[in-house]
Amino acid sequence: MRKAIMVLMIMAIAGTAIAADLGNTREVPVKNTPHQSYDPPAVPKQGGDTIFDATPIAGLPYTDTGTTVGYAHDYDEVCPYTDSLSPDVVYSFTPAANLIAVVDLLGSTYDTKVYVYDESLNMIACNDDFYSDYVSKIEQVALNGGIGYFIVVDGYGSASGDYVLTVTEYEQCFVYCPEDAVLENEPHLSDGYADAHNGGCNSPEFGNPFQYIDWINVEDGSPIDGAAWMCGVSGWYISDAGGETRDTDWFSVTAMEDGMMNFTVESEFPTYMFTLGPLDCGSVGVLESAAPSCGDPQTLSFAVNAGEEYWLWVGPQAFTGPVNEFFYFMTVDNNAYDVVPAEDMSWGGVKSLYR
Numbered sequence: 001m002r003k004a005i006m007v008l009m010i011m012a013i014a015g016t017a018i019a020a021d022l023g024n025t026r027e028v029p030v031k032n033t034p035h036q037s038y039d040p041p042a043v044p045k046q047g048g049d050t051i052f053d054a055t056p057i058a059g060l061p062y063t064d065t066g067t068t069v070g071y072a073h074d075y076d077e078v079c080p081y082t083d084s085l086s087p088d089v090v091y092s093f094t095p096a097a098n099l100i101a102v103v104d105l106l107g108s109t110y111d112t113k114v115y116v117y118d119e120s121l122n123m124i125a126c127n128d129d130f131y132s133d134y135v136s137k138i139e140q141v142a143l144n145g146g147i148g149y150f151i152v153v154d155g156y157g158s159a160s161g162d163y164v165l166t167v168t169e170y171e172q173c174f175v176y177c178p179e180d181a182v183l184e185n186e187p188h189l190s191d192g193y194a195d196a197h198n199g200g201c202n203s204p205e206f207g208n209p210f211q212y213i214d215w216i217n218v219e220d221g222s223p224i225d226g227a228a229w230m231c232g233v234s235g236w237y238i239s240d241a242g243g244e245t246r247d248t249d250w251f252s253v254t255a256m257e258d259g260m261m262n263f264t265v266e267s268e269f270p271t272y273m274f275t276l277g278p279l280d281c282g283s284v285g286v287l288e289s290a291a292p293s294c295g296d297p298q299t300l301s302f303a304v305n306a307g308e309e310y311w312l313w314v315g316p317q318a319f320t321g322p323v324n325e326f327f328y329f330m331t332v333d334n335n336a337y338d339v340v341p342a343e344d345m346s347w348g349g350v351k352s353l354y355r
Helices: 347-354
Strands: 055-057 062-067 089-093 099-104 112-118 123-127 137-143 149-155 162-169 211-213 227-238 244-247 249-254 259-267 271-277 285-290 298-304 309-316 325-333
Touching (some): 062 089, 089 162, 099 112, 149 162, 227 309, 244 309, 259 271, 309 325
Parallel strands (some): 055 089
Antiparallel strands (some): 089 149, 099 137, 099 162, 227 244, 227 325, 259 298, 271 309
């Protein structure tokens, strides 16, 4: 007999801070910042103007604030914009051991760009626009212990200004899969992947496929009334057209009884979860939204009518960088309690079932 525990439901309210984009491809934003030559002022320079006087980072986590105003334009990389003439500043870092770093400019006040060079000045990571205000972040960059690296804080076009630099070590987080959970069965994500599985309205070439939640989790061979739980796969890849593309999972569920439906997700990577409407690919939009991540499950609770269909959506918040696949655990219930299984299994065993 299954052991069950009560879970405190986290009410999530739709808000302007959460993106409402249902698409699966990244559009490169059109910018109108004028490109003009940069004439550095004749004032004393601060340290960190070039790699030869880079400001050293002694260890992680690290945070520093500063300005690129008054510096020279020394470096530029295409990611994806060209012909930057912005002033830049440089930091150096030599990790003691292998690690994965996160380089974040959140809090900066201008249109930034950031990239990482190895000691031979090969660019190994770069980002221009991570946040909606054109501020940059490199989500994951692998650094080898004992090797020197340079972090360049730059700008788009000729933009310069105040910046906040935060460098931390990325810590992998794991979401566990219950033994009797239904598997989403998304095929392994790889470059050139074609989402014919449950791409919903983002996969019209495959007939807008949805995955139907049919309450098939079982206890002692009998269906659990009004509750289902599933282990899913999401992530991103490079499409055949060469663009960054994310896997978006679309679900359809029919309410069993009048009342409330609770939709809960915990994810290894920052994720969006939506309830959608109307049920028409030509006009569908986000009704309610939340942003779950690892260790921070979120729940959307909404009123339903017995026999009516509802659409749910899960997909990554961002889709750039080296990680291309992650896992999430999703529950949907349409009764008074959220039933969560007490026995877990490792994702290692689950991964083999997706191949």
